[in-house]
Amino acid sequence: MKKSKIQWTKSTWNPWHGCKKVSPGCKYCYMYRDKERYGQSPTTVLRSKSMFYAPLKLKKGELIFTCSWSDWFIDEADVWREEAWDIIRQTPQHTYQILTKRPERIKEQLPKYFDSLNNVWLGVSIESEEQMGRLEHLKDLPCITFASFEPLIGPINWDTRMDGLKWCIIGGESGNDTGKYQYRKMELDWALHLVDGAKSSGVPCFVKQLGTYQYKQLNLKDRHGGNLEEFPEGFQVRDFPAVYYDKHMAMA
Template identity: 35%
Template sequence: MHDIWNPWHGCVKCSEGCQHCYMYFLDRLRHRNGTDIFKTKAGFNYPLQKNRNGSYKIQSGELIRVCMTSDFFLEEADGWRAEAWEIMRQRPDVKFFLLTKRPQRVAECLPKDWGDGWENIMFNVTCENQRRADERIPILLDLPFKHKGIMCAPFIGAVSIEKYLAAGQIEQVICGGENYDGARPCDFDWVKTLQAECVTHNITFCFIETGTFFIKDRKRYYIPKKQVQSEMAFKSGMNYKGRPIDWKLTDRFGTQIHKENLYIAHYRKNCGKCGSRLICNGCSDCGRCREHSIY
């Protein structure tokens, strides 16, 4: 996917949300071991890669999700992180989405010149249940980042975060059910409660997918196809666009880039009912939808 940058792969399980990790499941399908942690070769410098015409493959203004098959603050990646930070430093025109289950390690892993944060970095913590929300969000609020968000995925237990949203630092909340081996159910009542708290504080809320097992009105539904999960999440009407995020993106000389010169996401026919559209980086023009006759 064009909006994902995996500078390293593999991880160590550390909490309840890791129990049925999708990365471990997909690695098993490829006869790999998810505990094997390694620096990627072709993909490590992805944000700096260029097209034949000399332009960056990732355009100014795009949002890139980092370490979706690992954790950016994983201890085993300490030897590679400085180089990854340097890559992000060289692309102040690109938005980088960082997500971790290890916020307690973040302060010691920041660049020396970090100050109160970089304008192009959004830092998110995973809060799969109330225990982890109460453990991780206070750390999140104390850390120096310009942009902060919360990810309740896999959503495996009721979560209330209103007392944290009141601090005014959280700009985005995402939630989604669990998939693949051993998926635990996601209850729609949890989603509605979380969404209502975000609406109260005018914070963007995105319900990206139901998960394999979804409970609504005390009925349990089996939804094995992720595309259907996403469509059901969209049709629920839970997605809410709150106050806009004020990104201050610059060129490498520090000059702010005008909005008209930034990437504008575009979508295809099959994107119309996608639960992730509210936070999506848009179509990559890979052509797969034409192959499946849904263009």
């Protein structure tokens, strides 16, 4: 387990690491960048030798972004997932945020006891209109469902396809001006449309960062555009689903 700098979580847990790119949002993946920095292959999916059982060691409940360096539903992890689900079952004090770009695999990879769990949030990454079909795979799931519009690289219409969502995250892409790991722009009106849509639909919304493009456009201090105090009016929104406050704030 590692304490996380990602604003919408508290810790990360990677029972396996390594992934394969499946959509435009993966282009400048930070996991690829860091794996290459360590001289490792980012496309080789490996079970963690030291972190697999980490949640079992924590008695106090944590909000945990699960598989931040992979995808919970990647097929290479099929041999380990059943045991990882059992770790989640044994640790009801934690809340696991599972975000995937492979939602077509969700329902076939849920354990038989999934309906009895109350500590899993399942979400999909949507970087542009092209990926909106991923929301269909969240329908009828007996858990908190959410969408992460990050990196937001194109306008997205907020409409009835979002019905049923319990949370959304919005963020611009961060990266470098040159080299292998750059960034794409996020226009403020793209993000504001989603913020307004979430508010009007009663969906809790969390604006994570404005990204490197807006960092330059707005002359911000934080190069990721992640300092809430620097956000323009209308973007200073960082809400969680009500169950988060009910459970984790009570433990604080």
